[in-house]
Amino acid sequence: TMPKEPAVLRQNILDTTAAILACGIDPKKCFLFRQSLVPEHAELAWILGCLTNVPRLLRLPQWKMKRASQNSEGTVGLLTYPVLQAADILLYKSTRVPVGEDQVLHLELAQDIAQRFNKKYGEFFPVPKAILSEL
Numbered sequence: 319t320m321p322k323e324p325a326v327l328r329q330n331i332l333d334t335t336a337a338i339l340a341c342g343i344d345p346k347k348c349f350l351f352r353q354s355l356v357p358e359h360a361e362l363a364w365i366l367g368c369l370t371n372v373p374r375l376l377r378l379p380q381w382k383m384k385r386a387s388q389n390s391e392g393t394v395g396l397l398t399y400p401v402l403q404a405a406d407i408l409l410y411k412s413t414r415v416p417v418g419e420d421q422v423l424h425l426e427l428a429q430d431i432a433q434r435f436n437k438k439y440g441e442f443f444p445v446p447k448a449i450l451s452e453l
Contacts, residue, residue, distance in 0.1 A: 319395040363405035404428035416449045
């Protein structure tokens with residue numbers, strides 16, 4: 319949600335990919351892709367954003383904390399980032415999502431959005447459940 323220099327962003331992408339591979343992820347057994355190259359993430363985020371009310375997003379603690387660190391000038395990207403996270407989850411019809419405690423509320427938002435979508439348009443998205451780790 320913060321602008322990056324293009325060269326730094328490209329290097330961050332390479333570094334993150336290297337870290338994922340160093341963790342033992344086998345690209346022969348899973349798909350690795352750059353989210354920004356899949357337009358359906360942003361397209362679904364737009365659709366889901368049209369089903370999400372602003373007061374709900376304003377109540378998220380991450381918004382309040384980040385906004386405070388940005389001198390009370392939080393951006394629309396920062397406010398709507400949890401909707402993009404919901405799109406990332408729902409696009410693949412995920413049923414279980416590994417999250418840390420700090421992301422539980424964002425997953426609950428994804429659950430609410432899935433339920434709202436399904437109620438309006440018929441059963442389409444599974445309602446994802448959290449997998450919480452002790453680590």
